[in-house]
Amino acid sequence: MWAYIARRLLLIIPTLVIILLVNFVIVQAAPGGPVEQAIAHLQGIGGGSVGSSGGEMTGSSRASRGLDPQLIKDIEKQYGFDKPAHERLWLMLSSYARLDFGKSFFRGATVTDLILEKMPVTISLGLWATLITYLVSIPLGIRKAVRHGSAFDVWSSTAIIIGYAMPAFLFAMFLIVVFAGGTSLNWFPVRGLVSDNFESLSTLGKIADYFWHLVLPVTSLVIGGFATLTILTKNSFLNEITRQYVVTARAKGMSERRVLYGHVFRNAMLLVVSGIPQAFISVFFAGSLLIEVIFSLDGLGRMSYEAAVSRDYPVVFGSLFIFTLFGLLIKLIGDLCYTLVDPRIDFAARNA
Numbered sequence: 001m002w003a004y005i006a007r008r009l010l011l012i013i014p015t016l017v018i019i020l021l022v023n024f025v026i027v028q029a030a031p032g033g034p035v036e037q038a039i040a041h042l043q044g045i046g047g048g049s050v051g052s053s054g055g056e057m058t059g060s061s062r063a064s065r066g067l068d069p070q071l072i073k074d075i076e077k078q079y080g081f082d083k084p085a086h087e088r089l090w091l092m093l094s095s096y097a098r099l100d101f102g103k104s105f106f107r108g109a110t111v112t113d114l115i116l117e118k119m120p121v122t123i124s125l126g127l128w129a130t131l132i133t134y135l136v137s138i139p140l141g142i143r144k145a146v147r148h149g150s151a152f153d154v155w156s157s158t159a160i161i162i163g164y165a166m167p168a169f170l171f172a173m174f175l176i177v178v179f180a181g182g183t184s185l186n187w188f189p190v191r192g193l194v195s196d197n198f199e200s201l202s203t204l205g206k207i208a209d210y211f212w213h214l215v216l217p218v219t220s221l222v223i224g225g226f227a228t229l230t231i232l233t234k235n236s237f238l239n240e241i242t243r244q245y246v247v248t249a250r251a252k253g254m255s256e257r258r259v260l261y262g263h264v265f266r267n268a269m270l271l272v273v274s275g276i277p278q279a280f281i282s283v284f285f286a287g288s289l290l291i292e293v294i295f296s297l298d299g300l301g302r303m304s305y306e307a308a309v310s311r312d313y314p315v316v317f318g319s320l321f322i323f324t325l326f327g328l329l330i331k332l333i334g335d336l337c338y339t340l341v342d343p344r345i346d347f348a349a350r351n352a
Contacts, residue, residue, distance in 0.1 A: 005332070012328045017093065019324050020317065024089050027313065092317065101318035106310055111318035114303060121193055121299035125291065128214060129221035137226050138272065141233025142260070148238060164227035169290040172220035176294070180216060188216050191296040217295045229272065236268040 073082065083091070095102060101111035109117075144153050163171075177183065180190045189195070195209050240246065241264060249259045289301035300319060307315035 005336075008332050008335075012325065015328060016096075016321065016324055020093065020096070020321065021089070023317070023320060024085075024092070027316070028085055096317075096321055101321065102314040104307075104315050105312045107312070107315070111314050114315060115300065115318065115322055118298060118300045118303050121292065121297050122301060124193060124210075124214060125217060125221060125297070125299065128218045129225070132218065133222050133225045133229055136222075137229035138233050138269075141230045142237055142265075144230070144234040145237035145241065146260070148234075160227045160230055163223045166223060168220050168223060169294060171223050172216065172291055172294045175216045175220060189213050190216065190294075193297060217291050217297065220291055220294075233268070233272055236270075236272060237264060240264045240268045 081088075092102075099112075101115075103110050104114060107114060140156065144156060147153050175188075176190055179185050179187050189212065193210065193213050194206075195201075195213070198206060198209055201209055237260075246259060246264060249263055250256075254262075289305055291297070292299045292302040300323075303315065304319040304323075306312075307319065
């Protein structure tokens with residue numbers, strides 16, 4: 001087991017390097033880099049359409065626009081584009097090896113400070129959405145498998161299909177209209193993670209205020225993953241219930257509860273456990289951007305999007321590094337969860 005963990009941790013290093021390298025090359029080909037945007041701002045032109053490639057325009061073509069060549073060089077030096085691309089790449093990788101992600105071009109803070117500042121919002125959304133999804137979906141999926149074909153199975157499947165078909169952002173807007181002042185009901189806030197008077201509240205008041213703000217955004221994130229996980233759990237249990245070992249266990253007089261949770265559960269949950277990393281990563285990163293925008297939450301998803309639009313490269317690459325590292329570690333944890341569900345799994349033997 002420890003040898004397997006060591007190999008997976010070592011593989012993270014080349015994976016991170018390759019991902020950063022690919023994205024670095026793509027960024028160099030993207031038009032409208034920070035240097036071009038700064039020059040366009042000085043000339044009163046929209047920065048998004050200026051320049052040919054992220055900082056790789058020649059100084060002479062910039063100077064032809066009437067700016068002092070020395071000013072152009074100063075701007076390039078300010079953003080680090082006075083060095084060739086391969087040297088910038090090496091400096092970035094060297095800094096990342098020391099966990100130094102540099103300083104934002106436009107926000108006046110280090111990337112580490114920005115990530116730590118936005119992290120609580122994104123962790124709150126991802127953690128609670130994933131936890132609620134699994135706490136609801138697994139028991140519901142087991143219930144549907146046990147009562148397969150019943151009226152409960154039919155109407156719950158209908159509700160699940162509707163939830164799966166509805167995008168998270170559309171469901172979020174529906175919740176705002178119904179429960180946040182769009183109608184006669186104004187039960188929940190739609191801005192921020194806490195209230196303006198949060199610091200003046202008691203401890204219990206702070207906890208209540210925090211969860212009060214999370215109700216609508218977390219519910220919006222849960223709706224899609226909830227449907228997928230419930231159906232996966234149900235199908236996994238139905239597949240195991242028909243196996244011979246279940247028939248044998250019932251023939252020996254075991255109770256239905258012991259058959260389900262003592263034998264079927266361990267085998268059926270392997271597929272469900274394997275989906276934990278993907279589910280968490282999807283909710284944590286991919287699904288949070290629109291929800292953060294709709295509910296005015298200043299999290300990592302929104303920060304990364306704004307950094308990409310403004311060509312704030314240190315924030316873009318720093319966020320990419322953190323997201324990738326976090327995702328790879330979550331996938332490793334997901335593999336290790338297999339052994340908690342079924343101790344018979346031996347990674348060392350599998351990789352022998």
